[in-house]
Amino acid sequence: MSEDPKLFVRRAGLEKTIVDGSDSKGRVAGAAGEPAEEWSFGKHPDEAEFNLFRYCGNDPTDKVDPLGFLEFVFDSSFPKDAQTRFLDAVKLGSSTSERGRYLANLPGTVKVLPTDVRTPTGAYKKGDDMRLYLNPKDPAFLDSQSRRDFQQFPTELPPPDAKGRAVTVFHEFGHFTGAKDENKRGHNVRDNENPVRRGLHLDDRESYNGVPVKQPY
């Protein structure tokens, strides 16, 4: 393609920037009544490129797209520089693996919010409500507890750079498919995170908080 992909991706995200700290019911993310368990899982991600291009070329208000693709809306408290790093991570993961491309092309709109003391890095999905919590101050978007958990498995820790952010983001995107992590008898690391890691030439993650990740068949 002749266009500059980075410019397009940034436009896609930043022009959509929305600002608001609560959902339509006035609930603040992580507030009482929400199943905290659902967004306390881990730390990583994936993504997609082709649909970001499509998104830019089409009417951005048209949500009816049979092919689908993730759109991103940033909470007002999610810093601009972190927004840029996030979109770069999405672009990186979606352009380096098939799984990444697939995950970035999931349908729906994801609200991106910062982690806080009650809400660690994680993904949350209930119906059309999809939220992604990332720590904008961490070089791999990890909350401090997740980073501590990884200390027992230093070779699995996402690197403190763009690749690490892509790992985190695409792990979480995996949860938007309904995948659960290995500690909940799921295969999110095997099926989503590790394929993206390979595309980035990073080692596979071999465990999820000590629960072994089965090798692909």
Ligand SMILES: [Zn+2]
């Ligand atoms: Zn997880």
